[in-house]
Amino acid sequence: MTHTSLRMLALAACLAVGLALPFVAPLPLVDRLVFAAIYGIAGLGVGLLLGQCGILNLAQALFYGIGAYATAYASVELGWPPAAGFAAGLAVSGALAFAIGWPTLRLNGYFLALATLALGIAGHELFFEWDWLTGGTFGIGGIPPIRLAGLPFNTPETFYYIAWAVFLAALFLARNLIASRNGLAMQAMRDAPDAAAVLGIDMHRLKAKMFVVSAMLGAVAGSLFAHYVGFVSVQSFGVERSIQFLLIPVVGGARSLVGMAVGAIFIALVPELLSHFGEIHHVLFGLALVAVVIICPDGIAGLWQGLRARIAAPRTAEASTKEPNHAA
Amino acid sequence: MAKLLAGAALMTIGATAGVMPARAQAPTGEPITIGAILSITGPVAGVGQPERDGVLLAERAVNEAGGIAGRPLKVQIEDDASNPDTAVSKANGLIRVSRIRALIGSSNLAATVAIGGLTDPIRLPHVALSGIGPAVEARRTCVMHLLAPQELNARAALTYARDALSAKRVGVLHDSGYGQAVANSLKAVAAEYGIELVQIEKFEIGATDVSAQAAKVKAAGPQAVIVVASSATPFRNVHDLRMGVPVIASIASSSYEYVRAMGEAAEGVVFAEFLVAEDPLPHQADFVRRFQAAYGRLPKNYEAAGFDAVNLIAKVMAEAGANADNAAICTALRKPFQGVLARYDFSAPDMTGIKLTSFTYSQVRGGRFERLAFRPQ
Numbered sequence: 001m002t003h004t005s006l007r008m009l010a011l012a013a014c015l016a017v018g019l020a021l022p023f024v025a026p027l028p029l030v031d032r033l034v035f036a037a038i039y040g041i042a043g044l045g046v047g048l049l050l051g052q053c054g055i056l057n058l059a060q061a062l063f064y065g066i067g068a069y070a071t072a073y074a075s076v077e078l079g080w081p082p083a084a085g086f087a088a089g090l091a092v093s094g095a096l097a098f099a100i101g102w103p104t105l106r107l108n109g110y111f112l113a114l115a116t117l118a119l120g121i122a123g124h125e126l127f128f129e130w131d132w133l134t135g136g137t138f139g140i141g142g143i144p145p146i147r148l149a150g151l152p153f154n155t156p157e158t159f160y161y162i163a164w165a166v167f168l169a170a171l172f173l174a175r176n177l178i179a180s181r182n183g184l185a186m187q188a189m190r191d192a193p194d195a196a197a198v199l200g201i202d203m204h205r206l207k208a209k210m211f212v213v214s215a216m217l218g219a220v221a222g223s224l225f226a227h228y229v230g231f232v233s234v235q236s237f238g239v240e241r242s243i244q245f246l247l248i249p250v251v252g253g254a255r256s257l258v259g260m261a262v263g264a265i266f267i268a269l270v271p272e273l274l275s276h277f278g279e280i281h282h283v284l285f286g287l288a289l290v291a292v293v294i295i296c297p298d299g300i301a302g303l304w305q306g307l308r309a310r311i312a313a314p315r316t317a318e319a320s321t322k323e324p325n326h327a328a
Numbered sequence: 329m330a331k332l333l334a335g336a337a338l339m340t341i342g343a344t345a346g347v348m349p350a351r352a353q354a355p356t357g358e359p360i361t362i363g364a365i366l367s368i369t370g371p372v373a374g375v376g377q378p379e380r381d382g383v384l385l386a387e388r389a390v391n392e393a394g395g396i397a398g399r400p401l402k403v404q405i406e407d408d409a410s411n412p413d414t415a416v417s418k419a420n421g422l423i424r425v426s427r428i429r430a431l432i433g434s435s436n437l438a439a440t441v442a443i444g445g446l447t448d449p450i451r452l453p454h455v456a457l458s459g460i461g462p463a464v465e466a467r468r469t470c471v472m473h474l475l476a477p478q479e480l481n482a483r484a485a486l487t488y489a490r491d492a493l494s495a496k497r498v499g500v501l502h503d504s505g506y507g508q509a510v511a512n513s514l515k516a517v518a519a520e521y522g523i524e525l526v527q528i529e530k531f532e533i534g535a536t537d538v539s540a541q542a543a544k545v546k547a548a549g550p551q552a553v554i555v556v557a558s559s560a561t562p563f564r565n566v567h568d569l570r571m572g573v574p575v576i577a578s579i580a581s582s583s584y585e586y587v588r589a590m591g592e593a594a595e596g597v598v599f600a601e602f603l604v605a606e607d608p609l610p611h612q613a614d615f616v617r618r619f620q621a622a623y624g625r626l627p628k629n630y631e632a633a634g635f636d637a638v639n640l641i642a643k644v645m646a647e648a649g650a651n652a653d654n655a656a657i658c659t660a661l662r663k664p665f666q667g668v669l670a671r672y673d674f675s676a677p678d679m680t681g682i683k684l685t686s687f688t689y690s691q692v693r694g695g696r697f698e699r700l701a702f703r704p705q
Contacts, residue, residue: 026425027420027424031417031420035413035417128504135462136508137437137508138438139412139438139441139442141441141442142464225413229442230416230445230446231412233412235411279368279369282369
């Protein structure tokens with residue numbers, strides 16, 4: 001069996017397990033997997049910036065919040081259908097990301113990271129202060145579920161399919177983006193900025209484009225979150241949520257799309273699993289994160305790739321030692 | 329050992345409970361499960377943990393008194409980590425997996441509003457450990473609230489400021505959760521009391537320093553300061569600034585833990601609350617005795633709210649029948665109930681029925697609460 005066939009077989013098996021999960025898994029697990037997909041979409045935006053452009057984004061909760069509030073306001077206050085809420089979230093977050101990103105992305109390194117952190121804090125304060133729009137701490141309740149063909153997707157089991165379909169679609173688009181001309185330009189910008197500049201790549205423009213894409217992914221995640229939970233409040237869009245999104249590529253592997261799915265599952269499931277240990281579970285989660293970062297500095301995907309390389313290395317060496325004999 | 333002693337004490341007091349039949353038969357059969365979503369960790373843990381103690385005490389007391397219609401009561405407690413998203417997930421699990429018959433919680437207002445979106449459509453009896461919040465809650469007629477509506481909390485503080493302190497200029501420091509709700513009401517009704525709110529400052533739940541906000545309040549020259557927060561921080565900051573004016577606090581910061589965390593700043597603070605365990609009202613004395621025997625410390629308002637929530641559900645389910653459907657229990661809930669915290673009337677429009685005269689005022693002196701003679705009119 002060829003390597004490609006094995007990969008296709010593994011992919012089909014994963015898909016089958018994924019499709020069957022809501023029927024066999026306990027409800028709390030399905031619920032966490034819904035959050036894994038939602039957080040994964042927002043984390044993918046952060047991961048693309050980090051892994052492909054080397055930009056540390058600590059403002060993703062702002063765009064996640066914009067998506068959530070746009071959906072909540074559009075559906076509850078204006079009575080718009082979910083698609084219009086999604087579109088509003090995408091438009092507002094994309095426009096804001098461009099308006100803020102264009103001047104901010106001239107910064108580099110720590111300064112840029114601090115600028116995005118400040119942006120995240122400012123956004124949270126605005127959500128908090130503009131209670132006429134966001135409902136402040138009380139939030140906006142009564143957000144209707146997404147309906148497709150008249151069927152409400154209002155349970156973890158049903159919403160699971162929507163959330164993971166969107167997440168997988170986003171991963172597929174991200175894969176195409178990375179393989180595109182823009183993706184190669186991003187990698188050149190990340191690995192050899194001077195060389196990229198010599199090649200005529202407009203790095204500032206490219207960074208701004210990616211920042212907009214990242215923000216729009218955050219908004220999509222926020223809209224899904226609003227429809228799933230049925231309630232949004234300022235408590236869901238703090239800086240700690242941005243850090244949570246950043247942890248997804250850090251834990252999973254910023255340069256691997258599969259790693260980001262693994263990171264999202266880790267971030268959504270591990271705290272819940274540890275919560276059985278009682279009030280100490282936050283400490284345990286912190287220790288688990290430290291352990292992951294020490295053991296796999298390139299994320300869980302990096303660990304896997306390292307293992308594969310180690311397994312492949314002796315084979316390659318063996319093949320190369322046999323080659324002269326064949327030639328003889 | 330402490331747990332064993334507490335258990336033994338509970339066995340003793342359970343048998344001599346005032347409101348429950350003595351020498352009741354041990355409950356048998358399948359347990360009746362109710363859920364409780366409490367903020368045991370996170371910024372509102374100072375409220376959720378006392379509530380958990382009250383809930384557990386009531387669960388044991390109900391079972392020692394024969395359970396609900398002869399069946400044992402089981403309270404499944406979940407921690408929402410003071411987060412509405414988590415509260416929704418936990419509520420989904422309790423409703424769908426544990427198949428609870430009623431739900432208690434949450435400890436924070438936003439989480440209560442969030443989980444109300446799940447309980448209301450299926451008419452699951454829901455006892456909230458907060459006052460009624462945003463407008464959407466008024467339509468949720470199967471959600472009973474065990475604490476006073478926010479406007480009543482505002483009126484309780486203003487009544488004291490006007491009648492006991494003769495204050496005309498009052499400053500307000502409040503947090504972004506429960507504090508925000510009370511502050512909105514303070515703004516709405518202050519003029520009725522002839523009081524000008526000279527400075528209103530907000531800070532986020534869980535803030536560890538609000539000196540800047542406290543300094544602005546001080547600069548406005550108030551004659552009294554109303555602090556509405558689930559935290560000791562604003563009290564410490566007000567004290568450090570040496571404002572030199574009386575401080576009126578809400579029920580949200582009335583726990584012994586918060587008072588201990590306030591340190592010197594707690595001295596002289598006046599609380600508009602319901603339970604002064606050092607000097608309980610006649611209908612509260614039995615609960616205070618039970619709680620002290622079980623936990624070796626005095627209870628405050630949130631312990632009493634947790635205790636009342638379980639007892640309310642147990643009483644109504646016993647009356648309506650253990651197999652009564654959700655709608656029947658919801659209907660049965662909407663009537664008067666004598667709790668430890670207050671005398672409720674859940675048929676009232678605010679689904680609480682607490683009156684201004686239900687409030688009692690206390691002042692902290694030497695780390696203890698002393699009941700004040702002041703009565704609201």
